[in-house]
Amino acid sequence: MKQNEGKKERKSLVFRFLNTVEQVGNRLPHPITMFAALALFIVFLSGILAAAGISAEGEVIDSTTMEVTTQTVSVVSLMDRDGLVYMLTHMVTNFTEFAPLGVVLVTMLGVGCAEGSGYLSALLKKTVSVTPAKLVTPMLVFLGVMSNVASDVGYVVLIPLGAMVFLACGRHPIAGIAAAFAGVSGGFSANLLIGTLDPMLAGISTEAAQLVSPGYVVEPSANWYFMIVSTFLIVALGSWVTDRIVEPRLAGGVKQTYGEGSEGGAADGLSGRPADSPSDRSAVSLTSRERKALRLANISFLVLAAAIALLAWPQNSFFRNPETKSLISSSPFMTGLIVLIALLFFVPSVVYGRVSGVYKGEKDVCAQLGSNMEAMGGYIALSFAAAQFISYFNYTKLGTILALKGADVLGHIGAGGPVLMVLFILLAAVINLFMGSASAKWTILAPVFVPMFMLLGYSPELVQVAYRIGDSATNLITPLMAYFAMVVVFAKKYDDNSGIGTLVSTMLPYCICFLIGWSLLLILWMGAGLPLGPGAGLMIS
Template sequence: MKSAEKQKKGVFGKFLDFVERTGNAMPHPVTIFVIFCLAIIVISGICAKLGVSVSYEGINPKTLEKTQMTVSAVSLMSADGIRYMLTSAVKNFTSFAPLGTVLVAMLGVGVAEGTGLISAAIRKLVLSTPKSLITAVVVFAGVMSNVASDAGYIVLVPLGAVIFLSFKRHPLAGIAAAFAGVSGGFSANLMIGTIDPLLGGISTEAARIWDPAYTVEPTANLFFMMVSTILIVVLGTIVTEKIVEPRLGKYKGDTNVDVEGITAQESKGLRYALIALIALVAVILVMTVPSWGILRHPETGALLKSPFMDGMVTIILLVFLVPAIAYGIGSGSIKNDKQVVSAMSKSMASMGGYIVLVFVAAQFVAYFSHTNLGTILAVKGADFLKNTGINGIPLIIAFVILAAFINLFMGSASAKWAILAPIFIPMLMQVGFSPELTQVAYRIGDSTTNIISPLMSYFALIVTFAEKYDKESGIGTLISTMVPYSMIFLVGWVVMLIVWYMLGLPLGPGVPLHYPMM
């Protein structure tokens, strides 16, 4: 029977097993990031000694001004490098974006767990959702969560595990499905998100290198990304149910979720929570919908770049905290304020392992940025592709693959685009491709490898979530689980792009595929 199972795995299954064994045979994730840091120190010293540098015309993501840049490798093996590592360690840790985001949001999540709101809500979902649709629901929720900044990483990924466990399915498959939607489907959505105007602004400045009057709107890729949402949900569901779950097998951990019916007290609590949530949403709408809303940008009145978006983490805290307290009062699980504070404290205590991991992960990401190795790699890769002489659709496909590869080493979508856009947008405009098409190609590559890159800001958090259900899991387990999503999303998205191009469909409202050649 075992040999039959091994044969059934095939080459791809054996490859994933190899990735998992290799990754998990390595030390603890904290130690791995320490090793990564040491490697960056050595590599930066060698590159600086060899005088490695690049020159390029980039765009400042903040000012959107074109800038001629020369970047050289910075050594961490020098006196200045040692001083930097010693003096910046605390700042690297405290300024690591996911740290504050996760801890603040978890205060609300902790109360929601402590009062029993999450347990009751999950059981309600389990009892009312057909089993055949739950995977698609989790992936879809992950894709749509991108509108609310990074909420999906903090809230939906751990909930994915609980939801799957409620259905007697492997919790790591739930984590994988949610993570695939949130991060692998980062660019897909049915609505405009915060990334759209940011990338559009950079694309506009890059296009004006060739055409001074050109403008790339925030809605430039809307139609393509709406259809992409359906694609990612379908592919994510298939990969989860046909590849990931069979490979994980039956869950043998000791974590269980009660799926008994909702009691009368719990029903009362859920009603209280719903009323509290509706009231909270109403207050937020009053502060955001009217043109005079106080959470809009005080000067421009914009909503995408506004206190509302900047305060999204605090809003997430309130969205969990307020209904959780209301649930506790309604169900009788909260008797006094001390229980609320106790639930928050327990939530923070459970994040101890994550905080330790973040400390070293933050140093690694900071070292990579400080040494300029990511920028050098991006520019060198772009120059290589530019000099290959490839044209037409093969060039677009090659550009997608380049963006996917660079994304493994350079996390920020806007920073990468600020480097690549001034090179590829004018270049592809000259062969008849619109800037919006080039931007779509970049977004495909940028999204698909998020889920397998240790440099992705929330990667350490996902490792921590997985360890809760499988103590033996590590970076190898997570990467081997997510590789099928990454590969199939990349192939599926590229095929969709080719079909879209061949059919001549608009990428967004009034947005063409072609740029009229001079």
């Protein structure tokens, strides 16, 4: 009895802490105002630090030429003539070239039609009816982790689907967003397959390693074994945090049912009842016309997917890289994947809508496309402010200087290798809060820490793994992550009162658990002396 009371008290303390984080965060201005204020803050801060002559020196790898050079990086002011000209002439291009903007809007053309036609609703009803309730959360987190092989697709497709899946199960939709976000972003480096990030980081690691050992090559598969195991770790941790911390807190500790007519938004015809038993699952059954429409829509999806696969199969396919013949690395297939995803949603949606009677003709489809864009108005406005903030931060070199200063401090700490490795994970996690790009941070940190750890006997592959752990875990709580603003908008669809504080407080438990759990896995891995990937050991001679 006392043990249960102790658990309840600890949970209550955690909830109170997270509620405080949420309240403080949500007392901040509207996210649009917040990002605009941060942009102005960067303008004034850059002027002050540039006038003070703040700079940092270190070895940096040029991500284009892969040459290692010693550079002195100074703060670039936005308050001088060049800075004012930059802000004036780049405000439009900062917005139009904001990476998530086009990706989100194009994807929503297809996903919005899938939702508006009822295709997604029917598909989710069918999925809920055959998926055991206990597997819904692990399945969502796992799909989020696996989506990383397709670059940013998981952000724009899986995160909104996570809310719909949870809503279809009668669960809190924001918990579904959190579970999907945890897999997609918090588990960014984990995967069962070699993704687009692996060769990029391996190339940078190779150049850094050759500062000590000319001819040393880090292969793209260097971390594969560790990342396979990490996938299951992230799924287990993400599922536990969702079911034991995030969802109970969102529900106020009381089991609630969400769905059509319930607080938090309509569920597009979903019953909103938990699908925990056969009788519950009957509430998400389909009519005969819906079943026919779903069957034909799924057939059209499979035909289109098969056609894409057949076109991509030949070695001379226009989908492949013309030089390497790769379908993954720098290929038209990966570059155009968002368009293909939009088509894979759009075509079955039209088929479903036509058969089910939702779409009477092409005018209804076009009206739905327009409605899709109307629903994204808030995100477009938020993207404008967020794009300026991120652009100004990058222009001023503040993130680069912070990384170089942090690397210099850690490099002078006289601790042993394993302790330094954990400190390095924490350093990467902190820097990730201020500098979003994984490859950009690694070009700064690799020339310092790869040689340093090699001289201690640790392999570049091990240092790269440690970096990836820190780089992934804090993606969930930094507004500098390009898709953070998009997730805030998705959450507001189900709770008008949610804001940056809501998202940060919701994702903070994932961030902490991923950092601790992933670091412990690395320590155990090192203790067992296991290889990190094919031919990639922990130590070097």
